[in-house]
Amino acid sequence: MHFQPFKLERYFAKHEFTAPYILCASDCDPLPLKDLLSMIHGETMKMWNILKLGYSDTQGLPELREEIAGLYRSVKPEDILVLAPEEGIFISMNTLLEKGDEVITTYPGYQSLYEVARSLGCHVKFWKPRFKNGWNFEPEDLEQLISNKTKLLVINFPNNPTGSTISKKVQQEIVDLAKKNDTILYSDEMYQYLEYEEENRLPSVADLYEKSVTLFGMSKTFALAGLRIGWLITKNHQWLNDFQIFRDYTTICNSAVSEILAIMGLKAQEQILRRNHEIIRYNLKLLNRFFTKYDTLFDWYIPKAGPIAFPRLKGNIDANEFCKDLLKSKGVMLLPPEVYDFDGNHFRIGFARRNMPEALNKLEEYIEENSYI
Ligand SMILES: Cc1ncc(COP(=O)(O)O)c(C=O)c1O
Structure with missing residues (x-):
C-alpha cells in the first residue's frame, strides 16, 4: 500500500460506534430521515416516489x-x-x-x-x-x-x-x-x-x-x-x-x-441550518462555562466557525493518554493529538451533537474524580 493509514478515520472506525459519547464529531447532529422527509412537499416528494x-x-x-x-x-x-x-x-x-x-x-x-x-x-x-x-x-x-x-x-x-x-x-x-x-x-x-x-x-x-x-x-x-x-x-x-x-x-x-x-x-437548507446553529450556539455556551471553570487545566479560545475546536491540555499531562483514559473510564471520545501529528498537546472537541451536554458532564466527572485540578 502506498498510503500511510488515515489516523483520524482509523481512530473513528475503532471507537465511533462503541463509545457512548462522541465529543469530537465534526458533523452536525445527523438528521433523521423522517425529519428530512417531513420538510419536503410537492414536486420533490414526487421525484422520491417515482425514483427508479x-x-x-x-x-x-x-x-x-x-x-x-x-x-x-x-x-x-x-x-x-x-x-x-x-x-x-x-x-x-x-x-x-x-x-x-x-x-x-x-x-x-x-x-x-x-x-x-x-x-x-x-x-x-x-x-x-x-x-x-x-x-x-x-x-x-x-x-x-x-x-x-x-x-x-x-x-x-x-x-x-x-x-x-x-x-x-x-x-x-x-x-x-x-x-x-x-x-x-x-x-x-x-x-x-x-x-x-x-x-x-x-x-x-x-x-x-x-x-x-x-x-x-x-x-x-x-x-x-x-x-x-x-x-x-x-x-x-x-x-x-x-x-x-x-x-x-x-x-x-x-x-x-x-x-x-x-x-x-x-x-x-434554511430550516436545517437554523437547527444546526441553535445546537452549536447552545453547546458553545456550555463549553465556554466549562473551560472557564477549568482554565488551569485547559487553554481554551472561542472558535469562529464550524462544529469543532482544538484546545490545549496544559501542564505535563499527556493529551493522548488523557483522551484514551477518558474513553476507557467514561466512554467519552475526544480526538487525541496523535491523529493530527501536531505538536502541542491539542485535542479536538466537537459541539454540534445534541447529547454534548451529557458528554460534557461525563468529562467533568472524570476531571473531578481524578483530581486533575
Ligand atoms: C475538511 C474535511 N474535508 C473533507 C472531509 C470528508 O468528508 P466526508 O467524510 O463526508 O467524505 C472531511 C470529513 O471530516 C473534512 O473534515
Missing part, C-alpha cells in the same frame, strides 16, 4: 447539480461533479498532481488533504497557524512558502480542526498570491455556512478564481453525512473531464436514493 433504483448520471443528477449551482454566484451545473466528499479529494489530487510537484496545505488538517499528495511523491509544505487568542493563519507566513514552483495550494476554511476561519480580506490575499504564482487553489469548504456570525461568511473560492477546485457537500453543514454526497467545482472543464475519467474506476456514479435526499436537504 438504477444507475444514475455519472456527473450527478442534473436536478441536483441545478440545486447545488444555486449556492454559488457564478457556478453552472456543468461546472459540478457530484461524488462522495472524500472521494472528491482522492480523485482530484490524483488527477491534478504528479511526482515532484510542490504542494502547500493548511496544517493541522484533514489528513487526505496532504497524504494523497505525499503518496504521489509530491513535496508537501505546511502553512501553520499561530496560536494567540485562538488560531490565526497569517498570509505573511504563506507568502514565505509560496513561489512560482507551487503547483497546488490547499486551504480549508472554516478549518478542521482549529475552528478558525479567515476574513474576506485575507481570502482575497490568498487568491492574489495564487494568481501571482500561477498556482491552482484547492479550497475545501466542507464547513461553509457554519460561521457563527453572518459577516464572517466567506464567498466560495469557486466564485473568485478561475484556476480553482472547490469541495463542499452534505456531510457537515447539512447534517446528512450518511448520504455520502458532496461535489467538486471547477470551471476548467478539462480537469472536470479528467476527474470523471478517474471516477469510472471508483464509484462510477452516486446512490440514486442519496441524490434525491440531497436535493431535499438543499431545498430545506
Whole structure:
C-alpha cells in the first residue's frame, strides 16, 4: 500500500460506534430521515416516489447539480461533479498532481488533504497557524512558502480542526498570491455556512478564481453525512473531464436514493441550518462555562466557525493518554493529538451533537474524580 493509514478515520472506525459519547464529531447532529422527509412537499416528494433504483448520471443528477449551482454566484451545473466528499479529494489530487510537484496545505488538517499528495511523491509544505487568542493563519507566513514552483495550494476554511476561519480580506490575499504564482487553489469548504456570525461568511473560492477546485457537500453543514454526497467545482472543464475519467474506476456514479435526499436537504437548507446553529450556539455556551471553570487545566479560545475546536491540555499531562483514559473510564471520545501529528498537546472537541451536554458532564466527572485540578 502506498498510503500511510488515515489516523483520524482509523481512530473513528475503532471507537465511533462503541463509545457512548462522541465529543469530537465534526458533523452536525445527523438528521433523521423522517425529519428530512417531513420538510419536503410537492414536486420533490414526487421525484422520491417515482425514483427508479438504477444507475444514475455519472456527473450527478442534473436536478441536483441545478440545486447545488444555486449556492454559488457564478457556478453552472456543468461546472459540478457530484461524488462522495472524500472521494472528491482522492480523485482530484490524483488527477491534478504528479511526482515532484510542490504542494502547500493548511496544517493541522484533514489528513487526505496532504497524504494523497505525499503518496504521489509530491513535496508537501505546511502553512501553520499561530496560536494567540485562538488560531490565526497569517498570509505573511504563506507568502514565505509560496513561489512560482507551487503547483497546488490547499486551504480549508472554516478549518478542521482549529475552528478558525479567515476574513474576506485575507481570502482575497490568498487568491492574489495564487494568481501571482500561477498556482491552482484547492479550497475545501466542507464547513461553509457554519460561521457563527453572518459577516464572517466567506464567498466560495469557486466564485473568485478561475484556476480553482472547490469541495463542499452534505456531510457537515447539512447534517446528512450518511448520504455520502458532496461535489467538486471547477470551471476548467478539462480537469472536470479528467476527474470523471478517474471516477469510472471508483464509484462510477452516486446512490440514486442519496441524490434525491440531497436535493431535499438543499431545498430545506434554511430550516436545517437554523437547527444546526441553535445546537452549536447552545453547546458553545456550555463549553465556554466549562473551560472557564477549568482554565488551569485547559487553554481554551472561542472558535469562529464550524462544529469543532482544538484546545490545549496544559501542564505535563499527556493529551493522548488523557483522551484514551477518558474513553476507557467514561466512554467519552475526544480526538487525541496523535491523529493530527501536531505538536502541542491539542485535542479536538466537537459541539454540534445534541447529547454534548451529557458528554460534557461525563468529562467533568472524570476531571473531578481524578483530581486533575
Ligand atoms: C475538511 C474535511 N474535508 C473533507 C472531509 C470528508 O468528508 P466526508 O467524510 O463526508 O467524505 C472531511 C470529513 O471530516 C473534512 O473534515
